[in-house]
Amino acid sequence: AQSVTQLDSQVPVFEEAPVELRCNYSSSVSVYLFWYVQYPNQGLQLLLKYLSGSTLVKGINGFEAEFNKSQTSFHLRKPSVHISDTAEYFCAVSEGNTGKLIFGQGTTLQVKP
């Protein structure tokens, strides 16, 4: 079975600083990988996804992620964060034959002024 581990439960960072949110997955087959953002009491918004091709994926709001097959990682990065980036971030992997999305535990990004 596939699983996703987000290595940091909380990441505090100052405004305009760079940030990296770490995600590792376990799977014996090819996977599709996703990063979502969730604001309080709301659903999830897709930031970016990796299906195939280039390992560097660019998403919305200046976020990008790099798929590393050898390290089974899909870390999310942003070179300069804003206060408005404060939210919960979820990494997810799809289960190929069922299409299920399996989520990591989530990382709370706290951007401080």
Add this chain to the structure above:
Amino acid sequence: GAVVSQHPSWVICKSGTSVKIECRSLDFQATTMFWYRQFPKQSLMLMATSNEGSKATYEQGVEKDKFLINHASLTLSTLTVTSAHPEDSSFYICSASRQVDYGYTFGSGTRLTVV
């Protein structure tokens, strides 16, 4: 495009009553929808996979008789929490998968409070 509407956004009900939550894909057909439950400060837990025209597939530990799922059309799936109790209070989120770009679109969630 690719909008999923979830209704209601919040509901308060008395213990013992049933509550229905609707999930609609507004501008695409969703043969598969997923229902998640989320506790405060926690991740999303998949409850079941809903396929149009067939019975839902429930995850281990999810009570089928308590959480009734119906996917009667390509644009609508419903989750009914039957005989709700305070421990069923949670945030419920639906998701619809899109075959065209292998994407998932999420509803805005339903906050259920059972009193």
